[in-house]
Structures are given as structure tokens and as C-alpha cells.
Amino acid sequence: xxxxxxxxxxxxSPWLGVVLGVAAVLGMLTVNVLFLxxxxxxxxxxxxxxxxxxxxxxxxxxxxLADMLKLLSKQLITPRHVDKPLYHLAPLVVxxxxxxxxxxxxxxxxxxxQDLDIGLVLVFAFGGLAFVGIxxxxxxxxxxxxxxxxxxxxAQNISYEIPLILASLxxxxxxxxxxxxxxxxxxxxxxxxxxxxxxxxxxxxFIAALAETNRAPFDIPExxxxxxxxxxxxxxxxxxxxFFFAEYSNVFIVSMVATVLFLGGWSGPLxxxxxxxxxxxxxxxxxxxxxxxxxxxxxxxxLMSFCWVVLTPLAILNLLITAFVARLV
Amino acid sequence: MGFEQILFWLLALGVIVTSALVVLPPGGKNPLYGxxxxxxxFFFMSGLYVLLFAxxxxxxxxxxxxxxxxxxxxxxxxxxxxxxxxLGDETRTIAKxxxxxxxxxxxxxxxxxxETQTLNIPAKPLPAGFGGVDAIADxxxxxxxxxxxxxxxxxxxxxxxxxVLAKRTL
Numbered sequence: 148x149x150x151x152x153x154x155x156x157x158x159x160s161p162w163l164g165v166v167l168g169v170a171a172v173l174g175m176l177t178v179n180v181l182f183l184x185x186x187x188x189x190x191x192x193x194x195x196x197x198x199x200x201x202x203x204x205x206x207x208x209x210x211x212l213a214d215m216l217k218l219l220s221k222q223l224i225t226p227r228h229v230d231k232p233l234y235h236l237a238p239l240v241v242x243x244x245x246x247x248x249x250x251x252x253x254x255x256x257x258x259x260x261q262d263l264d265i266g267l268v269l270v271f272a273f274g275g276l277a278f279v280g281i282x283x284x285x286x287x288x289x290x291x292x293x294x295x296x297x298x299x300x301x302a303q304n305i306s307y308e309i310p311l312i313l314a315s316l317x318x319x320x321x322x323x324x325x326x327x328x329x330x331x332x333x334x335x336x337x338x339x340x341x342x343x344x345x346x347x348x349x350x351x352x353f354i355a356a357l358a359e360t361n362r363a364p365f366d367i368p369e370x371x372x373x374x375x376x377x378x379x380x381x382x383x384x385x386x387x388x389x390f391f392f393a394e395y396s397n398v399f400i401v402s403m404v405a406t407v408l409f410l411g412g413w414s415g416p417l418x419x420x421x422x423x424x425x426x427x428x429x430x431x432x433x434x435x436x437x438x439x440x441x442x443x444x445x446x447x448x449x450l451m452s453f454c455w456v457v458l459t460p461l462a463i464l465n466l467l468i469t470a471f472v473a474r475l476v
Numbered sequence: 477m478g479f480e481q482i483l484f485w486l487l488a489l490g491v492i493v494t495s496a497l498v499v500l501p502p503g504g505k506n507p508l509y510g511x512x513x514x515x516x517x518f519f520f521m522s523g524l525y526v527l528l529f530a531x532x533x534x535x536x537x538x539x540x541x542x543x544x545x546x547x548x549x550x551x552x553x554x555x556x557x558x559x560x561x562x563l564g565d566e567t568r569t570i571a572k573x574x575x576x577x578x579x580x581x582x583x584x585x586x587x588x589x590x591e592t593q594t595l596n597i598p599a600k601p602l603p604a605g606f607g608g609v610d611a612i613a614d615x616x617x618x619x620x621x622x623x624x625x626x627x628x629x630x631x632x633x634x635x636x637x638x639x640v641l642a643k644r645t646l
Contacts, residue, residue, distance in 0.1 A: 265609055268539060271539060272535050275539055275542070276543060286508060301551070
């Protein structure tokens with residue numbers, strides 16, 4: 148089978164392709180993030196027997212749009228005591244890797260902006276970069292709550308990155324490739340999803356992904372009751388919105404990775420590829436929201452010991468067993 | 477000068493400038509700026525890897541160095557919590573002067589050597605799959621398996637040693 152033609156190949160100029168592709172990815176992310184914020188408010192309201200947003204548009208659907216316009220028009224306040232270069236750069240450093248990572252996913256057969264044989268590693272590399280921005284924000288804000296939040300966030304991110312990557316590697320061992328499009332195609336060819344053979348890895352991935360995206364019950368970096376808002380305490384207006392955007396995009400991206408690795412990506416009967424892809428992604432996003440509004444927040448030492456004592460050894464064991472089985476079969 | 481060459485010079489310049497700034501001000505004045513500038517330098521470096529068709533190396537460079545190793549650096553910086561006083565005043569010592577002279581001498585010598593020597597390496601087409609995951613895995617786990625595993629053991633020993641040393645003072 149020849150590699151499917153990518154979107155960029157179809158255009159005459161590679162540069163035009165890249166620019167258009169990035170614009171498309173940005174657009175997709177923006178629409179989805181706006182929808183996600185609304186969805187989160189609705190889901191939380193539903194779980195807590197409230198109404199959620201109802202005023203702007205049908206079912207309050209345009210509430211986030213109005214909120215975004217409000218944030219855009221707000222004054223950007225720069226506190227006097229901040230470390231200016233770090234403070235100003237931080238939102239961008241958090242934001243850019245997210246967009247870069249989002250441009251790597253196959254939304255359907257052949258519908259992929261950058262088809263790389265190291266796609267999976269690249270997604271994790273961009274994910275690991277977020278720490279730099281969070282750290283810059285926490286340090287640059289020169290505020291004890293922001294710094295504590297950033298330190299927690301960074302410690303949590305590097306710890307949970309290990310089970311996250313180990314769980315993903317189990318799938319890589321089974322499929323023999325790190326190309327996101329090929330992993331999907333393989334599941335489509337074989338007719339089953341990898342979650343069937345790797346249920347443990349899928350669960351480990353999901354838990355670690357919750358921690359990576361700082362979602363409850365692992366939202367310790369921005370625990371409101373202790374840290375005001377964590378690393379973005381000192382940010383206002385559009386800078387705050389960029390952090391928010393990156394956070395929700397990250398939720399979306401880890402769900403996309405999980406969809407590709409464990410749920411067969413765009414493969415599915417009857418409906419076209421992108422529909423299946425986004426259906427699966429939204430099912431996972433819904434699950435993370437359900438978890439967030441149902442479980443209480445963990446304590447920091449519980450969080451750390453859970454990662455190092457339970458998740459990481461389990462992930463290593465799973466990887467070892469996978470390696471042996473993959474060798475035997 | 478082709479497009480690739482322009483890219484090379486831009487990236488190389490980026491590496492040199494940012495790594496110099498790690499030790500010179502602002503990096504020299506503020507360790508945290510130094511650490512962050514080092515990340516930028518790693519980025520330019522991974523760009524150079526991409527130009528050499530070693531794209532897996534480029535990604536690993538970002539994942540391992542800009543991601544994981546830098547976390548370590550920043551945590552050490554934060555835990556040390558250096559004040560301006562502890563960093564010391566800017567002094568012009570003899571050692572620093574000697575260092576500058578040595579660096580300049582080395583640079584001049586290298587430039588002279590490169591100027592006089594002409595490398596005659598015939599251009600060869602790249603082997604198939606060069607720079608991909610398979611090629612790197614094959615090199616690491618096939619050709620250099622023993623050194624690779626020994627490095628792993630060495631790192632493990634270092635980690636255990638650090639824990640033992642740290643626990644002694646607790």
C-alpha cells in the first residue's frame with residue numbers, strides 16, 4: 148500500500164500548504180476549545196443539578212464566544228514586580244507547542260497535515276515543552292502562589308510523563324511504528340482496536356493523561372482553595388485566555404492521542420473517518436469531564452506516590468509482558 | 477548560497493549566540509535565564525539535526541534535553557534559591573582572563589586548521605531509512621548494545637548513589 152497522499156502533497160507549494168494547514172489546525176482548535184468550555188460548564192451543571200449557561204444563544208451555546216470577546220477587550224494588566232521578559236513570553240511558550248502538536252494527527256485516511264514516522268514522539272516532545280512555559284509563568288509572576296503552582300505542575304508533569312509514555316510504547320511495540328496514521332491504519336486493517344489487547348495500558352494512559360493536563364482529581368497546580376489560580380494567578384485578559392486555551396487544547400490533544408492509540412482513530416463502519424475520529428475524541432473528553440466533576444482532589448503526596456508506586460511499575464510490567472508476547476506471536 | 481545553507485548559518489548563529497548568553501549576561505547574572513537560554517540553544521541544535529536528515533535525533537533532543545533535563549536544572553536552581561549576594565560580585569580575576577585568552581586562541585587555531593585542510597569526502601547517497609526510528613534503534617540495540625546497556629547501569633548507579641548520599645544527611 149503506497150502511503151496516502153497528505154494534504155500538503157496535494158498543493159503546489161509546500162509553503163502554502165504549511166501556512167494553510169496551520170491555519171486550519173488553529174481554526175479547528177479554536178472552535179473545539181470554545182465548544183469544550185461550554186460543554187464543561189454544561190456537564191458540570193448537569194452533574195451538580197444546575198442549569199449552566201442559558202442566556203447567550205440556544206442552550207447558552209455562544210456563552211464562550213461572548214466570554215472570549217470580553218477577554219479580548221479587557222485591559223492587559225502587568226503587575227509592577229514581575230520579571231517582564233518571562234512574564235510576557237510565558238503564554239506564548241505554553242500556547243505554541245499545543246498548536247504544533249495538534250497538526251500531527253490523522254483525522255481520516257490521508258487527511259493528515261504532517262505525516263511523520265516519529266509523530267508519536269513529537270507529540271510527547273511538544274507536550275513536554277509546556278512545562279517551560281508554565282515554569283516561566285510561575286517564576287516570572289514573582290508571586291508565591293504562582294511559583295508554588297508552577298512547581299507542582301512541573302513536578303507532576305515530569306512524573307506522569309513516564310507512565311504515559313510507557314503505556315503508549317506498549318501500543319508501539321504491537322504495531323511496530325510510531326507513525327500515528329499507520330497505527331490507525333493497522334487497527335483498521337486488523338479489524339480490532341488496540342484497547343482490546345491493551346486494556347491495562349489504556350487505563351494507565353488515561354489516568355496519566357488526566358494528570359498531564361492538570362485535570363481534577365489531579366488539578367493540584369491550580370487548586371483554588373490553596374493557590375488562588377496557580378501559575379496563572381497574575382495573568383489577565385487575553386494572556387489568561389491563552390493559558391486557558393492551551394489547557395483545553397491539551398485535554399483535546401491527549402484525547403486525540405488516546406483515540407489514535409487505543410480506539411482505532413478514524414476507523415469505523417458507515418460514517419466517514421473524521422466523524423468517527425471526533426466522536427471518539429469527544430467520548431474521551433466527556434469521560435475526563437465526568438471524572439473531574441465526580442472525584443475530589445488528591446493531596447500532593449498521594450498524587451506522587453500513586454505515580455511512582457502504582458502507575459509506573461504497572462506500566463513497566465505491562466510493557467515487559469507486551470514485549471514478550473509480541474516476540475512470541 | 478542555497479536555501480539550506482542560509483538555514484544552516486542562521487541555526488548555527490543561533491546556537492552560538494544563545495549558548496554564549498547562557499554564561500554571559502543575562503544568563504550569567506541569573507541562573508534561571510541561563511537555563512532557559514540553554515533550551516533555546518537546544519532548539520537551534522535540533523534544527524541542525526533536521527538539516528542533517530537526523531529527524532529522530534532532533535525530536536529526541538527536544539524531548540530529552542529541552543523537556544526532561546531542563547526540569548532537573550530548573551529544580552536545582554529553585555532549590556538552591558540563590559540570592560544576588562551568593563552569586564558574588566562581577567570580578568575580573570586572572571583565571572577569567574586566562575579563560576578568555578584560551579577560548580580565543582582555540583577559536584583562531586580551529587579557524588586556521590579548517591582554512592588549510594580541505595576535506596575530501598566523496599558525497600554518497602544516504603542509506604534508506606537514515607535518521608528514522610528504525611535506524612537509530614538498530615544502531616543502539618544491535619551494533620552498540622553492550623555500551624548502551626553499560627551506560628544504563630552507570631546512570632542507575634549514579635541515581636542510587638545520589639539517594640544514598642542524600643539520605644545520609646536527612
